[in-house]
Amino acid sequence: MTADASSSPPATTPASDVRTVRLASAVDFAGFRRACRTLWAEQVAPERVVWQCADDVEADLFDAAGDIAAPASSPPPVHVPPSFVPLAESAILHRDPERFGLLYRLLWRLQVEPGLRGNPLDPDWQRADAMSQEVRRDLHAMKSSLHFRAIA
Numbered sequence: 001m002t003a004d005a006s007s008s009p010p011a012t013t014p015a016s017d018v019r020t021v022r023l024a025s026a027v028d029f030a031g032f033r034r035a036c037r038t039l040w041a042e043q044v045a046p047e048r049v050v051w052q053c054a055d056d057v058e059a060d061l062f063d064a065a066g067d068i069a070a071p072a073s074s075p076p077p078v079h080v081p082p083s084f085v086p087l088a089e090s091a092i093l094h095r096d097p098e099r100f101g102l103l104y105r106l107l108w109r110l111q112v113e114p115g116l117r118g119n120p121l122d123p124d125w126q127r128a129d130a131m132s133q134e135v136r137r138d139l140h141a142m143k144s145s146l147h148f149r150a151i152a
Contacts, residue, residue, distance in 0.1 A: 019049050023100070026053045029092050032100060036107055040078055046108050051100035080110050081117050090132035102128055 019039065023031045039049060088103050096102075106124045109116050116122055 017048055019044050020052060021049060021100070022052045022054055024053075025055050026095075027093055028053070029089055032088075032092060032103070036104055037078065039104065040108070040111065041076060046101060046105035049101065049104060051104075056097075078107065078111065080107065084110065087128055087132050090135045091128045093135045094131040096131060099131060102131075 021035045021039070023035070084107070088107075091099055091103060102124060106128055109124065116125075119125065
């Protein structure tokens with residue numbers, strides 16, 4: 001798998017091979033983690049996953065089959081560097097619609113590409129880090145603004 005792989009399924013992927021993950025909201029980190037564990041347990045490659053948020057998608061009463069269920073057995077362990085979880089917790093708050101696909105692709109690659117852990121120049125690492133930094137800057141600016149208003 002290459003670092004610049006798209007988070008949307010390639011045109012040659014049959015519709016039955018595509019998994020749709022519907023998260024409860026645009027910031028559903030717990031749901032994202034559960035889905036990642038299930039997808040990894042089932043060895044669903046990132047290019048076969050479409051990520052949606054309940055608050056971004058019009059509900060379709062007849063289209064619930066694509067939702068991810070908990071794995072039937074204990075999934076294989078997922079190993080990530082300590083910096084990955086806080087990075088993902090921040091990046092998931094970004095408004096980029098590709099953030100879930102990027103983070104799952106990065107998680108997948110951390111399992112199958114041992115050299116990725118020590119490569120800060122990897123495009124996926126850099127993109128996720130940039131998203132995380134933007135979120136932290138925005139949160140800091142918002143807190144500063146609220147603090148200023150409280151003083152005034």
